[in-house]
Amino acid sequence: MEGELNLKIGSLTIVGMGIQLVGNLTLGAKAWIEQADKVLFALADPVTAKWLKQLNTTAEALPYNMNNQRRRDTYEEMTAKILTEVRKGLNVCAVFYGHPGVFADSAHAAIKQAREEGFQAQMLPGISAEDCLFADLGVDPGKNGCQSFEATDFLIRRRKFDSTSVLILWQIAMVGNLGFYERRGHIQGLKILAEVLDKDYGADHEVIVYEAAVYYPVCLPVVERISLSKLPEAKVTEVSTLYVPPKAMTPVDRKMMVNLGINNC
Numbered sequence: 294m295e296g297e298l299n300l301k302i303g304s305l306t307i308v309g310m311g312i313q314l315v316g317n318l319t320l321g322a323k324a325w326i327e328q329a330d331k332v333l334f335a336l337a338d339p340v341t342a343k344w345l346k347q348l349n350t351t352a353e354a355l356p357y358n359m360n361n362q363r364r365r366d367t368y369e370e371m372t373a374k375i376l377t378e379v380r381k382g383l384n385v386c387a388v389f390y391g392h393p394g395v396f397a398d399s400a401h402a403a404i405k406q407a408r409e410e411g412f413q414a415q416m417l418p419g420i421s422a423e424d425c426l427f428a429d430l431g432v433d434p435g436k437n438g439c440q441s442f443e444a445t446d447f448l449i450r451r452r453k454f455d456s457t458s459v460l461i462l463w464q465i466a467m468v469g470n471l472g473f474y475e476r477r478g479h480i481q482g483l484k485i486l487a488e489v490l491d492k493d494y495g496a497d498h499e500v501i502v503y504e505a506a507v508y509y510p511v512c513l514p515v516v517e518r519i520s521l522s523k524l525p526e527a528k529v530t531e532v533s534t535l536y537v538p539p540k541a542m543t544p545v546d547r548k549m550m551v552n553l554g555i556n557n558c
């Protein structure tokens with residue numbers, strides 16, 4: 294194919310490590326890591342990083358500069374490092390934790406940039422925190438639907454949502470913080486988040502602060518059930534995700550059922 298003939302030497306494959314220590318890695322991702330000329334990684338835990346270095350001795354951590362005022366600048370530095378290695382003509386495999394395309398600006402930016410420069414680039418899916426949540430909390434997005442937002446984005450864009458459907462809010466330890474995680478720095482943001490949610494759900498609505506177990510099966514997931522009013526006092530870390538169950542079932546539209554030829558549901 295004409296497009297493929299014009300591809301430059303060097304390629305980029307971005308894979309996800311999953312959330313749980315090594316056990317979430319797909320066979321496809323493992324194969325790409327093993328055969329890469331250069332492996333770069335952005336991982337949440339040092340144990341996985343060590344394991345990765347045994348799998349491929351070229352493995353090197355991506356720069357993670359926490360002195361930047363904004364996370365966005367750090368992500369740009371990560372993208373730049375990935376592209377530097379690809380431009381050397383190497384087959385690069387970049388490994389991100391979770392799903393590499395979920396809340397991972399630098400992964401998407403690197404793929405886009407590599408393709409624009411004429412390199413072959415692909416992303417393989419991985420197991421995200423949301424996938425773990427579905428399994429641990431017994432939530433099936435097919436039942437009531439599922440809305441997923443980054444917590445700060447949810448507030449500042451006043452995202453429209455449906456309180457009869459599942460609501461998942463990511464990065465709740467970073468509400469209003471465009472920089473890096475600060476212990477207890479999230480309390481004011483959580484107060485505002487609770488106030489906004491209160492309008493649709495009420496203060497007594499039960500929500501869950503969730504953390505998937507990283508060191509499964511040694512550790513269990515954190516499932517903290519609290520009323521919405523207690524959210525600002527909840528124990529929240531940089532890997533906490535908020536699960537807000539539906540408030541009520543939404544009634545069916547009988548007229549629409551007739552239009553669709555459905556007699557009963």
Ligand SMILES: C[S@@+](CC[C@H](N)C(=O)[O-])C[C@H]1O[C@@H](n2cnc3c(N)ncnc32)[C@H](O)[C@@H]1O
Nearest residue numbers: 391392395396421422463464504505532533534
């Ligand atoms: C930068 S995002 C990375 C998401 C990751 N790429 C994924 O696929 O899940 C970080 C956010 O993911 C969620 N997260 C990461 N690890 C988690 C865990 N162990 N349990 C629950 N949520 C987690 C939290 O909302 C956290 O603030």
